[in-house]
Structures are given as structure tokens and as C-alpha cells.
Amino acid sequence: HTFNELQxxxxxIVMTADRKPQEIQxxxxxxxxxxxxxMMVDIGLPDYEMRVAILKQKAAELGTEVGEGAFDLMANNFSSNARELEGTFVRLATMASIEGGILTSDMVQKTMGLPASTVQSIKVRPLKVISTVAKYFxxxxxxxxxxxxxADLVQARHIAMFLLRDSLGIQLEKxxxxxxxxxxxTVMHAVEKVECEMKENTDIRRKVLAVKQALYT
Known part of the structure; x- marks a missing residue:
């Protein structure tokens, strides 16, 4: 076998999969x-801080001038993988270049189809996250x-922790x-659990996105 020969x-040898070896039937x-x-490494979805870092690096590579709040707006409303995040930014940067100006929050809001109120509601307080999750569930x-x-209360609690960490960028201890x-x-476990479930469970992903949308409307 090729594997034996290489070993x-x-x-x-570097291999990738969407699940652990023991889960591949x-x-x-x-x-x-x-x-x-x-050695196994779980590469999850980038959190808020990582998304901002990715966007800033891409902006530097493309020489794109980004207006105040635009990075936060993109990072707060994009929960997919890094490649799609970069692709979205390249598209936005191209539009900004064509229009001869900087990439603004208004441009991000219109292009990504976000509610108009999102631009004014970028800064969300932790209490609002907890209250919004509680109300949703x-x-x-x-x-x-x-x-x-x-069970459903634990799930709600985990989602609240995930959003506090992922959307607001709050440290685990806080x-x-x-x-x-x-x-x-405990927080780390909750965040990792939600990240993992969002990849495979459409119901969890729907709930997280619904709560996130409610936060910015």
C-alpha cells in the first residue's frame, strides 16, 4: 500500500477529513x-479575533483602505471558513477600487445584504447576547x-458562550x-462543541445564525 511505503x-504525511478517523465508516x-x-489537529471555524486578523492581512496584501467599523461588521456577520471570508473581502475590495474610494461599512452592509440597522449596532453588549439567547430559547x-x-438549556447556554467569545471576542475567563x-x-469546551456541531448539524447552525441576526436588528 502507498501508505505503508511512505511510512x-x-x-x-498530511491528511485532511471532515471527521475523526474512528468516525469514517x-x-x-x-x-x-x-x-x-x-498527531490530530481540529481546525475549526475562525473566531472573531481570527476573522479580523484575516481581513486586515488581506487588506494589506491588496492595498485596500478600509473605513472605520468595516472590519468589525464583516467579522461579526461572517461565520463560514477562512477561504470564503477572503473571497468575500476580495469582492468587496474590488468594488471599492472600481468606485475609487475606501471600503466603507455602508458598502459592506449593502453587499452582504445586512439589515440597515446593523451598521449602527456593531457594538453589542454581553448582556444583550445573554438576553437574546434566553429569549430565543x-x-x-x-x-x-x-x-x-x-438538554435544551445546556444547548442555549453553550450558544451564549460561543457568541460571547466568537462575535464579541471576549476572553474565555471573562x-x-x-x-x-x-x-x-468549561467555556472552551462549550465553544468548541458549538463550532463542531455547526459543521455537521444544520439545526444548530440555523439557531446560531438566527440568534446572531436578532442581535443586530
Whole structure:
């Protein structure tokens, strides 16, 4: 087999998949065990801070002048992968270049089809995130901050943590404080869980996007 030959020659092998080796049904068990013996890295969706960094780097590469608030607006309203984010920015940068001006928040809002109120509502307070999630799932704020392990409440709590971290860029420790004094590792687990589920579960993705849209309207 090609894999055996490369391994015997101590060649570095890099493989990608949308799930873990043990979750690939048609993969032979002996290959699963070999793949599990290597280093596995979960490359999730870029968070808010990473999205801003990607956009700024792309702007520097293209020499695009970006107006105040435009980076935040794009980063807050784009939750797909880095390649699509870059593609969207290139399209916006091209439009700005044709019009002979800078890339403004208004241009981003119109091109991405965002509600007009989004431009004025970029800065969202943490309490609004918690309240919006609670309202969407028909709970009260104190329920999200409490200790109940009811399944749908836990899901709502995880989504709130994810949005506080992903959309507002709040540090894990601070998110834990806001969510009832939880440990930063608990927050990290919640964020990673939502990121993972958004890739494979359309229902979770729909809920997250619905809450996010409600935040900016």
C-alpha cells in the first residue's frame, strides 16, 4: 500500500477529513489505528479575533483602505471558513477600487445584504447576547447563568458562550464570569462543541445564525 511505503521511508504525511478517523465508516480498522497514532489537529471555524486578523492581512496584501467599523461588521456577520471570508473581502475590495474610494461599512452592509440597522449596532453588549439567547430559547437570563443540566438549556447556554467569545471576542475567563462564574475550561469546551456541531448539524447552525441576526436588528 502507498501508505505503508511512505511510512517506511519516514515521509511526512498530511491528511485532511471532515471527521475523526474512528468516525469514517468505510475506513479499514487497521488504517484507523494507524491514523490515530499520528498527531490530530481540529481546525475549526475562525473566531472573531481570527476573522479580523484575516481581513486586515488581506487588506494589506491588496492595498485596500478600509473605513472605520468595516472590519468589525464583516467579522461579526461572517461565520463560514477562512477561504470564503477572503473571497468575500476580495469582492468587496474590488468594488471599492472600481468606485475609487475606501471600503466603507455602508458598502459592506449593502453587499452582504445586512439589515440597515446593523451598521449602527456593531457594538453589542454581553448582556444583550445573554438576553437574546434566553429569549430565543424561551428562558430567562438567570436560567442560562444557573446550573440546570436540562438538554435544551445546556444547548442555549453553550450558544451564549460561543457568541460571547466568537462575535464579541471576549476572553474565555471573562465569558466564564459573565455566564455565572464558570471556569474558562468549561467555556472552551462549550465553544468548541458549538463550532463542531455547526459543521455537521444544520439545526444548530440555523439557531446560531438566527440568534446572531436578532442581535443586530
Amino acid at each position: 517506511m521511508k519516514q515521509v511526512q 468505510l475506513l479499514e480498522d487497521r488504517l484507523k489505528s494507524r491514523f490515530l497514532g499520528g 424561551d428562558y430567562k437570563n438567570k436560567d442560562l447563568l444557573g446550573s440546570s443540566r436540562k 465569558v466564564g464570569e459573565l455566564m455565572g462564574g464558570r471556569d474558562h475550561t
